[in-house]
Structure formats: structure tokens, C-alpha cells
Amino acid sequence: MKMFRKHVGSISRISTQLQRGPPTVGSIAGLSTEAEAAPKQERVDEKITEFRTAITNPGGHSPLQIAKFYTIPAEEKKRIFGGGGLPKQYELQIKTFTEACLMVRSPALELLQYIKQADLSKPVVRYVLYGENGVGKSLTMAHVLHYGALHDFLLVHVPWAPNWMKRPKETANATGQEGFIDLPFDAAAWLVHFKTQNAQLLQKLQLKTSKDYVWSKRESTPTGSLLTELVEHGIARIKYASETIAAVISELKQLSTAGQCKVMVAIDGFNAFFHPETRIFSDNKQRVTPDRITLTQPFLNITNYDWTNGVCILSVDKIAMTEGYMESYMPRYLLGKDGFEHLDPFVPVHVDNYTDKEFTNYISYYVDRFWITKTAPDLEDQLKFMSNKNPYTLMQLVRGL
Amino acid sequence: MALRVLGLNLIKNNINLLQNACRINATSTTQAPYCNQVTVHAAPAAVQKQKVSKAMKAYLERARENDEFMKTQDLDFQIGKRHLANMMGADPETFTQQDIDDAISYLFPSGLFDKRARPAMKSPDEVFPARKAAEFDETGRPFHSMFYTGKPNFFQLLHDIVEETNKLYDLEERMLRRGNKPDENQKIEMAGFQMLPKDQLEVKLVETIADIEYSNFVSSMERLIASPFSYKSKNFIERYLKPLIDQSKQLEVPKPKIDEQGRQYITTYECLRKTARADVTVRMPGTGKININGKDISYFDVEQCREQLLFPLQFSGLLGKVDVEANVAGGGSSGQSGAIRWGIAMSLRSFVDQEMIESMRLAGLLTRDYRRRERKKFGQEGARRKYTWKKR
Numbered sequence: 001m002k003m004f005r006k007h008v009g010s011i012s013r014i015s016t017q018l019q020r021g022p023p024t025v026g027s028i029a030g031l032s033t034e035a036e037a038a039p040k041q042e043r044v045d046e047k048i049t050e051f052r053t054a055i056t057n058p059g060g061h062s063p064l065q066i067a068k069f070y071t072i073p074a075e076e077k078k079r080i081f082g083g084g085g086l087p088k089q090y091e092l093q094i095k096t097f098t099e100a101c102l103m104v105r106s107p108a109l110e111l112l113q114y115i116k117q118a119d120l121s122k123p124v125v126r127y128v129l130y131g132e133n134g135v136g137k138s139l140t141m142a143h144v145l146h147y148g149a150l151h152d153f154l155l156v157h158v159p160w161a162p163n164w165m166k167r168p169k170e171t172a173n174a175t176g177q178e179g180f181i182d183l184p185f186d187a188a189a190w191l192v193h194f195k196t197q198n199a200q201l202l203q204k205l206q207l208k209t210s211k212d213y214v215w216s217k218r219e220s221t222p223t224g225s226l227l228t229e230l231v232e233h234g235i236a237r238i239k240y241a242s243e244t245i246a247a248v249i250s251e252l253k254q255l256s257t258a259g260q261c262k263v264m265v266a267i268d269g270f271n272a273f274f275h276p277e278t279r280i281f282s283d284n285k286q287r288v289t290p291d292r293i294t295l296t297q298p299f300l301n302i303t304n305y306d307w308t309n310g311v312c313i314l315s316v317d318k319i320a321m322t323e324g325y326m327e328s329y330m331p332r333y334l335l336g337k338d339g340f341e342h343l344d345p346f347v348p349v350h351v352d353n354y355t356d357k358e359f360t361n362y363i364s365y366y367v368d369r370f371w372i373t374k375t376a377p378d379l380e381d382q383l384k385f386m387s388n389k390n391p392y393t394l395m396q397l398v399r400g401l
Numbered sequence: 402m403a404l405r406v407l408g409l410n411l412i413k414n415n416i417n418l419l420q421n422a423c424r425i426n427a428t429s430t431t432q433a434p435y436c437n438q439v440t441v442h443a444a445p446a447a448v449q450k451q452k453v454s455k456a457m458k459a460y461l462e463r464a465r466e467n468d469e470f471m472k473t474q475d476l477d478f479q480i481g482k483r484h485l486a487n488m489m490g491a492d493p494e495t496f497t498q499q500d501i502d503d504a505i506s507y508l509f510p511s512g513l514f515d516k517r518a519r520p521a522m523k524s525p526d527e528v529f530p531a532r533k534a535a536e537f538d539e540t541g542r543p544f545h546s547m548f549y550t551g552k553p554n555f556f557q558l559l560h561d562i563v564e565e566t567n568k569l570y571d572l573e574e575r576m577l578r579r580g581n582k583p584d585e586n587q588k589i590e591m592a593g594f595q596m597l598p599k600d601q602l603e604v605k606l607v608e609t610i611a612d613i614e615y616s617n618f619v620s621s622m623e624r625l626i627a628s629p630f631s632y633k634s635k636n637f638i639e640r641y642l643k644p645l646i647d648q649s650k651q652l653e654v655p656k657p658k659i660d661e662q663g664r665q666y667i668t669t670y671e672c673l674r675k676t677a678r679a680d681v682t683v684r685m686p687g688t689g690k691i692n693i694n695g696k697d698i699s700y701f702d703v704e705q706c707r708e709q710l711l712f713p714l715q716f717s718g719l720l721g722k723v724d725v726e727a728n729v730a731g732g733g734s735s736g737q738s739g740a741i742r743w744g745i746a747m748s749l750r751s752f753v754d755q756e757m758i759e760s761m762r763l764a765g766l767l768t769r770d771y772r773r774r775e776r777k778k779f780g781q782e783g784a785r786r787k788y789t790w791k792k793r
Binding site: 132378381382384385386388390397 | 689691697698699704707708710711714715718720721
């Protein structure tokens with residue numbers, strides 16, 4: 001970066017100016033709701049439509065909005081992505097720019113169109129996002145997730161599945177099943193994530209459990225208790241968190257098949273469930289395979305096609321694998337034979353690098369946020385050349401020190 | 402015969418002959434106009450009768466010995482040559498020096514790095530350096546008027562330069578009076594030429610000269626060349642100029658060829674950097690596509706390597722206007738990117754104007770980077786780094 005800076009001599013960061021940044025989140029949100037906005041505000045709208053769109057609901061996005069930014073309202077962002085879901089670097093950028101902006105890109109629109117047109121009474125369709133490193137698979141998923149959250153889908157969202165295989169908080173032998181490994185803290189964290197994402201909807205739907213769950217001699221969740229109670233119990237009794245997840249997910253499958261709710265499953269780095277090995281060691285100092293982790297089963301269960309009233313958005317990622325398994329980004333390679341057969345048939349959605357228009361808009365967004373200044377006339381061309389229009393590489397090129 | 406292969410150090414036997422020989426290369430002295438022949442000029446008969454000086458006597462003795470020595474050497478060389486020709490099954494009469502060299506390198510293959518250290522068989526004229534001829538007659542009277550300067554040939558040269566310069570000044574004055582102007586077309590072009598370097602001048606003069614003397618020579622030559630009518634004494638000047646072949650060759654920019662789509666293209670082969678080898682094709686007009694071994698710029702993961710490719714394109718202002726295709730093999734990523742960078746820069750010369758080529762040259766884009774990995778030394782941790790010093 002230092003060298004690049006020397007060449008271009010133009011990129012500078014002005015973080016202090018961000019306080020008085022252009023149109024605030026609130027004003028954009030207001031515009032979308034108020035149809036009879038004042039003419040003065042409309043002019044502002046016109047100005048921002050160059051690379052921004054005022055439509056904050058992903059349901060309203062159409063090919064007209066391609067390559068434009070929309071802002072996720074702060075409270076919605078906190079609710080949906082509070083427990084993860086946006087890449088760390090992107091989160092950092094959001095914090096710096098004090099607004100959560102996502103670009104409307106064609107893979108996400110394609111996916112949204114599929115979901116809108118899908119017949120939910122049929123068995124669930126699995127959509128698999130795939131593409132090179134850093135092309136925006138996770139952000140595409142985030143876009144769709146935002147749609148799901150606003151359109152009464154119960155979200156079953158795993159922000160980054162490989163975390164469980166690669167860096168679990170704590171491991172323990174499973175009580176119920178012999179030879180299985182429990183990840184109690186990760187499981188509880190996921191339950192919390194599930195709860196924050198779906199709290200409002202669960203409150204509204206008042207979903208009930210269909211059978212008794214006996215955890216121990218004294219603890220049990222009887223039939224007809226609220227799903228929220230089940231989740232709360234899992235969070236409170238971390239020991240049973242993994243089993244709670246299995247219970248919650250099987251309940252969700254039943255409930256949605258019964259038509260009581262819609263479920264959107266979004267698992268980032270899904271291929272981690274089919275990786276030949278994990279970094280977890282069992283009692284006999286052997287590496288455990290992912291299928292010996294109790295968390296794997298419920299998520300493989302819910303990605304099956306034996307239920308209705310839901311959608312599955314999965315992403316396969318090279319970096320979900322470990323060294324030696326990262327030759328290709330194609331789903332067949334990353335999922336392996338078992339994983340591919342598990343998902344087959346699925347709808348592949350390819351995520352690619354920016355188009356020229358998207359790239360130009362991204363640069364103008366950066367300029368708008370005072371993140372870069374265009375002193376060199378061919379700065380954009382240089383960045384295009386250097387980044388190869390890859391979103392992540394572009395972000396890295398213009399990153400702060 | 403001076404066949405060094407046999408380890409016959411003939412020079413040793415004649416060490417006294419060579420003691421005051423100048424260390425020079427005999428090849429160039431043969432064309433030199435200065436007196437370095439061993440034969441002594443015939444002295445006038447009147448002088449002959451006079452007493453011969455001791456110095457002259459010693460000199461004559463040495464000259465005779467040298468003559469004999471060279472004669473035997475030459476004979477040996479001729480015999481050796483015939484033997485060699487017979488060995489190689491060639492005709493001895495038409496056996497040239499080139500044939501000798503080929504035969505020697507065939508019969509005595511050598512892996513020595515320095516070419517001068519390898520076995521060779523050359524004419525004694527080349528092997529034994531020429532010596533300055535007698536500079537005085539039998540009575541001890543010097544031939545040359547500048548003998549007592551110690552460096553007669555050098556000062557003669559300076560003298561000649563000044564003479565030429567004065568001649569040109571006179572000419573200029575006359576021409577000015579007549580109202581004639583110097584011909585601009587015939588002006589001496591110094592581009593691609595260089596003043597004869599000091600060591601070569603020394604060989605030419607058969608004298609060693611000091612640095613300050615060499616700079617005197619250069620400044621007086623410059624004064625001569627700066628004169629508007631300097632082309633009148635072109636022959637004299639050219640004797641002391643050396644053409645810069647390599648650079649003028651590099652200045653030739655290849656003409657672009659046309660491919661089947663009607664686009665201009667240039668392929669630069671043998672782009673080298675470290676151990677990487679590449680050939681680069683640049684097509685104009687293009688859209689800025691990059692193709693390195695079938696992949697785009699993501700072939701290079703490292704930012705710095707991508708910058709290497711960016712620099713010539715950005716510098717020449719052709720970023721996004723040309724397509725680049727490269728095949729690269731060997732070396733690491735930085736070597737490969739450096740090789741491609743050089744290839745792009747060299748190819749781009751065909752698509753930019755002369756001014757840009759010059760500024761590209763000044764930016765170091767057209768210069769080959771000859772740096773290589775430095776070897777590790779024993780007793781050291783690496784090429785330069787020493788092991789941690791510990792008292793005991």
C-alpha cells in the first residue's frame with residue numbers, strides 16, 4: 001500500500017469529516033416512506049441517485065437499482081447482523097463511514113427474484129452462492145438476509161460455519177451421543193444470534209413446540225411451550241445448547257411444513273460441514289471429522305429438501321477450507337462428493353467481480369465518503385488495473401494504514 | 402610459437418627483453434602511426450663513424466635479441482599451426498586464426514570462466530606486447546623534437562589538435578569575411594559516439610598518460626569539435642572517437658506487425674529478470690486486458706508485483722488502451738513481474754513517440770536489471786550477514 005500511495009500520491013483518509021457526512025441514514029429512510037416528500041428533499045434524492053438509491057427495502061430492488069447503494073437502517077442492521085453476517089473488514093468500513101451501505105448487485109437480485117417467484121408449498125430450493133475469493137458472496141447473502149428479515153422469514157443464519165470447525169470456543173464430549181463433540185459456547189452464541197434476529201417475529205407468531213423435551217431429571221420443556229422458551233433454556237443452560245439447536249431446528253421444519261411460518265436458512269461457508277477434517281481433537285488426540293460434531297447434524301438436516309415453506313441460501317467458499325483443499329471455487333470441488341450429493345439438486349448462483357459500472361460507483365462512493373481523493377486523473381484506471389475489479393482487493397487497496 | 406597450453410613460459414627466458422615493454426595490446430599498435438617498430442632507422446653515414454653511445458649499444462643488442470626471439474616464435478607458431486591443421490584434417494595453407502581457435506577449444510575444452518584464462522594459440526605478434534622503438538640515434542640524439550617531454554607521442558597529439566583547431570579558426574575567419582556559413586548538414590554528430598577512453602588512447606599512443614593529461618586531451622578535442630567548421634577535419638576527429646554500438650542498436654524501435662484482427666502488435670522475446678524468462682506481446686488498440694499464462698492480473702497475488710506491470714502502462718499513458726499477453730516461466734513472482742514489466746516497456750516503444758521513449762529510458766523502464774541473487778558465503782549466515790558474535 002505504501003508503494004501504491006507513492007505512485008498515486010492521492011489517497012487520503014479524512015475520518016474527522018465523517019461526522020458531517022452527506023445524507024444521513026434517517027433522511028433516506030424517511031424519503032422512502034413518505035411518498036409526498038417536499039420538492040427540496042426530492043432534489044437531494046436526485047443528487048444521490050447517481051450512485052445511491054433511496055429504496056431501503058430489498059424487496060423493492062429491481063434491475064434499475066443495479067450498481068447503486070442502499071442503506072440498511074441502523075436498528076435493522078443491529079438486529080440482523082448484530083451477531084455477525086457482515087465480513088469483519090466490511091464492518092470496519094461501516095463503522096468508519098457511519099452508515100451501513102450495501103451495493104445492489106445482480107447475483108443478489110437474481111436470488112431475490114428466485115425467492116419471490118418460488119412456490120413455497122414445494123420442497124425447499126437450495127441456492128448455492130459460489131465465486132472467487134472476495135467477490136461478495138457474504139454481502140450478497142447479507143442482502144438477501146435483509147430481504148428475509150423484512151418479509152417475515154424466520155432466519156436460521158450461520159454467519160460463518162468454519163468458525164466452529166476451525167476455532168471453537170470450547171469443546172466437550174456430547175452427553176447424548178457417544179463419540180460426538182459438543183461446542184456448548186458456540187451453540188449458545190448461535191442461539192442468542194437466532195433470538196436477536198427473530199425476537200419480533202417469534203413474539204408475533206407465538207410458535208409452540210410439538211413434543212416434550214426432557215433435558216435432565218429436573219429440567220424439561222413440555223409440549224406446547226413457546227419456541228422462545230426453548231431457545232431461552234438453551235441459552236441459560238449452555239450444556240444443552242447443542243441439543244436445543246437440534247430441537248429448535250426440527251421444530252422449525254415441522255412448523256414451516258405445517259405452514260405456520262416461513263424459514264430462510266442462510267449458511268455462509270457451508271462447505272466446512274464437508275471438509276475432510278477439523279481442528280478439533282478428540283479424547284484420543286485424533287482430529288475429528290465435521291460429521292462428529294453435534295452442531296453439524298441439525299444444519300445438514302435443515303438443508304435437506306424434506307420440508308416446505310422455506311428457502312436455503314448457502315455459500316461455498318475457498319477460505320472455508322484449509323490449505324491443500326483450495327484449488328478451485330467450484331461447488332463440486334469444495335463440497336466434495338458427499339456434500340454435492342447432499343445438496344443435489346441445487347441452484348448455483350455465480351458471484352463475479354464488479355462490472356465497470358459497479359466499479360465506478362464504488363469509487364464515487366469512496367470519494368463521497370472522503371475516503372479517497374482523486375488527485376491523479378487516472379486513479380480509477382489504476383485502481384481498476386490493480387484490483388482487477390475484485391471488491392475485496394479494492395477495499396484492501398484503499399484501506400487505511 | 403606461443404602455445405600457452407603447454408605451460409611453456411617463454412617470456413621468462415626473455416625477461417630482460419620485456420622489461421621496458423609497454424603493457425599494450427599489439428593488435429591495435431599495428432595500425433598506430435607512432436614509431437614502435439623495432440627496426441632502427443638508418444643513421445647518416447657521417448654519424449656512423451662517430452662513437453656509438455652506450456645506451457644505443459645496449460638498445461641495439463636488445464633489439465637484435467628481440468628480433469631473433471620473435472623470429473623463432475613466429476617459426477614455432479607456423480609449425481604449430483601446420484600440425485594443428487593436419488590434426489584437424491584441414492589444409493595447412495588456408496588454416497586461419499578462426500580455425501585455430503575452433504580447434505583449440507575443441508581439443509582443450511575448458512570450463513574456466515575468464516576467457517583470457519582459457520587455452521589459446523595466437524601469433525607471437527599478439528601474445529608479446531609491442532615495444533617502443535629506439536627514440537634516438539647512435540649518437541644519442543633523439544629523433545623526436547618532444548623527446549624530453551617524456552611523452553612525445555601524447556604531446557605531439559595535443560600539438561596536432563591545436564594545429565587543427567587553429568586551421569579551423571583561420572578557415573572560419575576567411576569564410577566569415579566571404580559571408581559563407583558552415584554547412585549544418587555536415588555537422589559532426591556526437592550522438593552515439595564517445596571520446597576514446599583513456600586506456601585505449603594509451604594503447605594507441607604507446608605511452609602511459611596521467612588522468613589530468615587525459616582530461617587535457619578531452620577538453621582540447623571538445624574545443625576542436627565545437628568549432629563550426631569541425632567537419633572539415635572530420636578524418637582527424639574520427640580517429641579519436643569510439644562509436645557506442647550497443648545503445649544505438651537499442652534505439653532502433655521495431656515496427657509493429659499486424660495480426661489477423663487488424664491490430665498492431667509487438668512481441669518482445671527474452672525478457673529476463675533474475676531467473677524468470679518471459680515473452681510479452683502488446684496489442685494496440687486494446688481494452689486493457691492482461692493475460693499472463695492464461696490468467697488475468699490475479700496471476701500475481703502480491704500488490705507490488707501488480708504495480709510492476711502497472712508502471713510502464715501508466716507512465717506511457719496507455720493504461721486501458723493496449724492488451725498485454727505474456728508467457729512467463731522460471732523464477733518467483735517478483736522476477737516474473739519484473740520480466741514482464743521490461744517486456745511491456747520495450748514493446749510499448751513502438752506505440753509512443755520519441756520523447757516518451759526518452760523519458761521511459763530515464764525512468765529506467767528500458768534498462769535491463771542485471772541484479773542476481775548473491776551467493777551465501779561459508780562462515781557467514783547469508784550473503785552478507787554474519788553469525789551472531791559470541792565471545793566464547
